Amino acid sequence: MGPGRTVLPLNEYVGDREISSRLSIRNVTLVDPAGPTDSGYAKLRQWVDDSLDSFKNDLNNLLFPVFIHLYLDMISMRRENEALTLMNQYKEDFLEVHASEIRQIEMVRDISNLKENQFAMAFISNKYHLTMGKYAFDLLIDFLELNGMLKIGKIVNQYLNIKVFTGKMSEDIMDIGLVGVADFDFNKKPITSGVHYISPKVEELVLTEEQYKYEYLDQFLGILKKKKMENIPPNYERIPLPSPSASHISSEIDKLRDLAKRMNVGKHQMPSICCYTVHNTFETLCCSDYSPDLKLVALGYTDSYIEIHSLTDENLLKLKQSIYLKAPEMRTGKADDARDDVGKGGAACWAFGPCLCCEVLCKQAVFAFCLAGQHNSYVVFGHIL
Template sequence: MDEEEIEKAVIAYLKKKGFKQTELAFQEEQQHTKNSSSNSANSQTDPDIAKHILSVTEPENIPAQYQEGYSKLRSWTYSSLDLYKHELLRVLYPVFIHCFMDLVAKGHIQEARNFFNSFREDHEMMHLRDLQKLEGVLSPSHLQEMEFAHCLRQSKVNIKICQYSYDLLLQYLHKSESIIILGIINEHINFQVSPGQPSSISDDAEVVTLVGSGQDAANLINQKEIHWGLLEDSLEERLEKAGGLLSDSEKAEGETKEGDLEENKKRSVDGGKQGASLKKLKKDKMVGATGKAARTEVTTVSVAPRVKPELALPVMPTEVEHSILEDLRNRVQLSGVALPSISFYTFINTHNSLNCSSISHDGSLVAGGFSDSSLKVWDMAKLGQQIGNLSATLQGESDLAPSEHLLGENSGRRPYTLFQGHSGPIYSATFSPFGDYLLSSSSDSTIRLWSTKLNANLVCYKGHNYPVWDVQFSPAGHYFASASHDRTARIWSMDRIQPLRIMAGHLSDVDCVQWHANCNYIATGSSDKTVRLWDVQSGECVRIFIGHRSMVLSLAMSPDGRYMASGDEDGTIMMWDLSSGRCVTPLMGHNTCVWTLAFSCEGSLLASGSADCCVKLWDVTASTKVPKTEENKTGNTNRLRSLKTLPTKCTPVYTLQFSRRNLLFAAGVLSKGV
């Protein structure tokens, strides 16, 4: 085979692989080789190139080509200068997954598994969820059937990289003889080269888009118009028009009364805490005299626009309306100098079986969903009374601990109401806005509606085909949304057993769902690392939020409907502007999963709860008032000020819930004995 035939074979192969960008460079290199060989008296045909071309076409050598090509790229990357190494390492993951999928597509299943297991440890820290999904790819047909793998095969990865790092990579690729690696990089990676110094390691969330919709497609969707304002003729609006808002001194007095009520609950529990084996009520009053005096300085939040409801909302009972209006009149205005009082409910002796918890809006009911498919609801008023009475009865009895009476059957009473009906672990529970209903979702693919007044199961909703990870009531009640392993979210109403809308578009599990304040939109967080906003009337996706590096576990909407917060598995929280689809600011403070988020009722504070056993309070007002010139800068400054960190006693935080009077309720499970 002469040189011209070799050149034709190489170019034909490159064209077949779609490697157009390096065709010209290859031709120039071949021309340089020709000129060099013509000046040499002993020039001869390079047998290595011919051998390389022939080896590419031999199927039995394909697995070795992938193994060797990736191994060399990996070794070169890890031996690069530290200044550029973290940028070059970004290339390894997409090359790794496409080498694996190429081997599967060509039928080399065993070699693909060996390759996958040999190098997976390099990527487990950042991409564990993705690797767990790809483990299920065991045949070429799986690449087509699994939407996650199919999308990776069809789309490109966007990687931002500085000019010098890009030049170093090109030099290596031209010197290496791995045409397979060249083909993968050309076909599946889109480099966004920027001048100047390399980006910092902390920028990885913004410079690498591995899964989810491409930024271009997201930008197109994010141009759609949305109406993020509040509903017309809401109770808050009617109260403002009627001039029914109380003065700051009256609000402070209302908070004091509410705080006293909680303190009484705490005392009743403490009085019999030796018998309180399932729960303890924890109170941490954080507002001092200086905080109360500073309430007069609270900045007025800009008025949100008013929109009409797209759903037919239920009529609110008169007694419920009066109760809510009373709470609104006694609402405490919070700010960076006036922090909320917090009541923390701790589950103990759950034997690692508690999966979720929920608290009613007034804190009177607490629910827990367990792995044994049971749902338990505690009435805090009755529990406090029962513990107090039991403690008084057992005074002077030294042979029997109060806890044994509380948990044992000899007492004849359980401290909770047991709801049974699911056939699998319960993953989510949520109270209706008025506390009269409770929803639960399970691995048995169903959602159940329970009556807290009748203590009975009313409806079983079937529609999802796989476990349902989350379910949430709408702010107006009656409607609810669910998120499932089947990659869809669904809108339901209490009076129909079939879903009203199905939202499909995520590439992986939909892990969490949250309603907008005006009930016209829902937000979904997914394992594909994106958050989407959906129009409940049309079922269309109207916003895609890209920026998280790991699965999104929690969502919260601001009371005025303008902002949304999302928390992920890595501990990052992002604040989004719904109107533009842009990230206002990232919050870096937690070091592991953010399981719950909650805005205060006036939207000035954000509370976050994490598996790191902390509750954090953030100043939202300060972050949303950043000048536009600063917003346009691509700095890494965390502009959302952390006001306070409240550590628990080895208790990961499962749930956060602000009452209508702005008291913060929290719940979690004691992870180990103390």
Template sequence: MEDEEMERKVQQYLHRKGFRLTELALQEERNRLSTTSLSDVSLSRPDNDPARYYDGYNKLRSWAYNSLDQYKHELLRVLYPAFIHCFMDLVSEGHTLEARAFFLKFREDHELMHSRDLQKLEGTLSPLHLEEMDLARSLRENKFRIKLCEYSYELLLQYLQKTQALVMLGIINERIIFEVSAGQPSLISDDADVVALVGTSKDLAKQINQKEVHWGLLEDSVEERMEKALSDSDRAEAESKDADAEDNNKKKSSEGGKQGGPLNKKLKKDKLVGATGKNTKSETSMISAAPRVKPELTLPATPVEVEQSILEDLRNRAQLNNLALPSVSFYTFLNTHNGLNCSSISNDGSLVVGGFSDSSVKVWDMAKIGQPAKTSSSQGENGSSQDERLSSTSEGKRPYTLFQGHSGPVYSAAFSPFGDFLLSSSSDSTIRLWSTKLNANLVCYKGHNYPVWDVQSSRPLFCQCLA
């Protein structure tokens, strides 16, 4: 008791002095020690008493429903994983009648949000069913991730410590991963998103990424037949041109035989140029040729009229290789975590800009993608350099130029016709003009009373905004 009183006084002192980071560090250390102490508790479960699952879950359920209204909805999130695994543990231990009674008794608590899963698990009556059913196997092999606020997590820990509910303690330690966040509890409307099943022993995303990917044309496809026809026609055309050229060379050699050396040198040069042209063409066709991939499924039969339309479309397509690059580029933003609000591309396609919810504007130079990036700096409205915000080594390697100056989410960004200027609008009711050459903010346009949702520029530089 004295230790708890001392910790409380220390925390009050840190809070009064404003040592926020130290207070958070102390809180995290206390949570870590509490979790460790929970993990060290003996989790032995008697094998001859199926009623322990009913008693443990019923007490946890009563405590959660009788908690403070502000934190009740977060604590109720723990009940569904506890209910599911209590039921499956009873089934795996062979207590079929007890498992059935437990399922029917508490099923109504989770019918609203998990009715489909409950319908599938309702027919589970033996340990063999748990192994054969995909849903049950997934629930047994993976863990639930539940988001709680810091105070809700502490309330749960205190309950488990005081009651020493070993069954619930074992299930929570083995089957649930908590994501504890500081601040107020989340909204009730977020309950569907804060409880998720995450892979631990078998990560589905990892399996997909490890699968071998084949690229190329499918064997015996319309595209392959078209490519064969084109290659055959090109080969016949090349042979006819070579034959005509050889006949012309013979005629010229017979007519100009008296001229001697100069004509012979010209003929040798023509042969060399022809050979070089052949090599270039063969290399181009070799580069453009795609590998053949054997289809895993039988290709469906294609009607004659559909095949003819496809062949006509293929004839009109441009052949792409390293000598004939595409004229259209597509860019994809990855891992933006719902923070990207807008994007734009300069007229020449060399620059790409993105506006984000954290009030930042980021510009990527496509010519520098993949190259070591240098530390870039941007200037705010007052012209002062923001290097101190970009001076860390981790941020100095960013592949983009960061523009900071807005105080709210950026809703729109647009380049000038030549790409040397950039306009951005934000929820802070301002529009900012940036220089992509100087990496600086030139002007801040104020006067709007509401967020500026869209902005466009034209030649000469003219701003058209939508507030």
């Protein structure tokens, strides 16, 4: 226990003060029709609030269990209206620390709810542990005696287990809470979880389709598999999954791309960003997109103009006419840092894709063109309103 500190159970300490007869009031009825509606709780609350700071912390811990037992006692005595008034008037004092407990107790509106509510029955069946300094406990007992608060006195005697200490309180005696509450703590149930993993169908597409080969998604899948073995998620076979739709597969692949781009950030590894401002758009710029290597940006305007800008020192080359497409040298013509194109309607969205397969299906509302740089070429898809 350490020098200068003594811990005594409540019954032993009360016996030393020869006031056990004053607290042994188990046979005294809790119902006091002549007493105030809140059974003196408002007076106790005000007294605690006016106490010295050196005692206030110990005494504040007393208010929550007393409040709960007064509420449950009113419910058991079929005084529902008074209980509801007590709850609405003082529950704000405890929401910051005991919000979940208050929500469960609020569900008890009549005596039938009281018997069905496990948390309420835990309060009635078990003692609430508190630690309190010797002087704070002496002040509490004197206050209850002088004001004749028999109901609160019985709650202290019957439902609270107060450990009285002298000297400085240490962590080994800071025992506050309801005995047996772990049996009713639903948040402590084990949860089967693990690393987010994509569906088998998406994995098959990423590993077999040529279009994902150069995005290195297969390497990231290997990293996810390794983490999956370390943190085993629920078995996919436990619940049969529906066949994934095309939109679901596309969403999963986009999510995989996003995960592959993430990086660890710390005080020794801070990220850097580049911001670009487009001037003189006159509120006509409606969409934009960056190329996968972050070297190009595409801008779409409501007046059907499409701009492709180079973000590096590599200039863009003019598109070749169809009669020259078979020429082996693609890099002919004057290079510029930006190119314009014109569609048939206002642009809605943009998307870059590696120019690995030049078979592009162009419908009435979709167009595509190939953009060549000094080291890379891209297929740019533009969706038109």
